[in-house]
Amino acid sequence: MHSSQIHKVIVLLFSTFHFIGFWHRGEKATVKETRIKLFYCIYHSLLPLSFMVGIIINDKLDKAVFLVEMSFGAAVLSIKLIVLIWKQDEIYDLANRVCVFSIRDVTDLTAYNDKLSGFIKFVFVYVLAMIFGGFLSSVVLPCIGGEKTLFLEIGFPLNYKSSEFAFWIAAIFLFTEIFLSIAIACFSIIIWYLLLTCSLRYELLGCELKKMGQIDGKVKVKTAERHLHNNFLDNLKMSIDAHVHLRRCVTDVGEHILERLMYLVVFAYYIAELFMITYFGNEITLSSDRLSYSLFESDWIEQPQSSKKCILVFGEYLQQPQELLIGILYPLTLVTFTKPMYWPSSSQIREFEIKDKPSTGERVGQMTRQGEESKNSPSRPNNLEPTPMETTQVTH
Numbered sequence: 001m002h003s004s005q006i007h008k009v010i011v012l013l014f015s016t017f018h019f020i021g022f023w024h025r026g027e028k029a030t031v032k033e034t035r036i037k038l039f040y041c042i043y044h045s046l047l048p049l050s051f052m053v054g055i056i057i058n059d060k061l062d063k064a065v066f067l068v069e070m071s072f073g074a075a076v077l078s079i080k081l082i083v084l085i086w087k088q089d090e091i092y093d094l095a096n097r098v099c100v101f102s103i104r105d106v107t108d109l110t111a112y113n114d115k116l117s118g119f120i121k122f123v124f125v126y127v128l129a130m131i132f133g134g135f136l137s138s139v140v141l142p143c144i145g146g147e148k149t150l151f152l153e154i155g156f157p158l159n160y161k162s163s164e165f166a167f168w169i170a171a172i173f174l175f176t177e178i179f180l181s182i183a184i185a186c187f188s189i190i191i192w193y194l195l196l197t198c199s200l201r202y203e204l205l206g207c208e209l210k211k212m213g214q215i216d217g218k219v220k221v222k223t224a225e226r227h228l229h230n231n232f233l234d235n236l237k238m239s240i241d242a243h244v245h246l247r248r249c250v251t252d253v254g255e256h257i258l259e260r261l262m263y264l265v266v267f268a269y270y271i272a273e274l275f276m277i278t279y280f281g282n283e284i285t286l287s288s289d290r291l292s293y294s295l296f297e298s299d300w301i302e303q304p305q306s307s308k309k310c311i312l313v314f315g316e317y318l319q320q321p322q323e324l325l326i327g328i329l330y331p332l333t334l335v336t337f338t339k340p341m342y343w344p345s346s347s348q349i350r351e352f353e354i355k356d357k358p359s360t361g362e363r364v365g366q367m368t369r370q371g372e373e374s375k376n377s378p379s380r381p382n383n384l385e386p387t388p389m390e391t392t393q394v395t396h
Helices: 008-020 031-057 061-086 088-099 105-142 164-210 217-222 225-257 260-288 293-294 304-319 334-342 346-356 359-377 390-396
Strands: 002-004 099-101
Touching: 002 105, 002 260, 008 088, 008 164, 031 164, 061 088, 061 164, 088 164, 099 334, 164 225, 164 293, 260 293, 260 334, 359 390
Parallel strands: none
Antiparallel strands: 002 099
């Protein structure tokens, strides 16, 4: 037996949460630790609020749409922060239940560690990319150029566009909020790690089921047959217990850590993002389609014949509305937004094909009937010439 523990990188991430004050250190949080947690929750909720105020005061439509998308993302992170802070005991308990277990074979342990090491490498790249992007957007970009501007035109109590002091206060606020968001986004790494461990444990369970009852030849000679059966039965019971325990762990990951409210907000965020893009693309198509009607609502009848010809040519040109295309295939309209809801899944398509496809027995029966019909039908010898009627049909 070989034991598997929580990975040291995940343990380091837990220690980071303790260090910055997301989690308390004792069995119960003290008054000071509770105040720190409340401060984090209230302080990060100011980020989506600043985005909403920026949407109201911003005159440019494209920047307002961008702030709408960012406000959804900030709201998702705020809910993640609430779950991360106030579900510390559940996260610890679930991590121990999922990640602390025993592995029987050393080859399975090696394969398990190799897959985990690949995931940890991806985690390092993911964290470095977030830190680089946060540093670039909150520190480097505001200082580039003669005019100091924020990367995100948020709503702020002070006029940071005219006062340098207010600008640096707003920059510090945005800097702290972005790096607080990066720390919250690391919660997703824990969720990914738990889900990956559950999937790897299923693979390990499959390998253990394959190896049940397999014993070396030398050991098998010295071992009684009854002992072999008992050993197989014990392994089977252990595998069943491991499967039941693993199913409960996976269910707990879905019910306690990935809160239903978080799922709802994330779902609303992606739906809203797709809807905003397809809605404005649909508005472009409809607006360009109405141009021909607007053209012929003008006083074109009273114009000379040459102008009428130009209007008719221009009207024909306006018959085709402008459409934004995605990859030169799909129009960016509300039809594209609603179409995936009605597309059948691959399993449904496969089921439909299986229903319409004749079975092997039916195909064999059809081939047999065709063979019998060909035998019973009168055939002409190969050396006979075609009849005059057939010759006439061929020539015609």
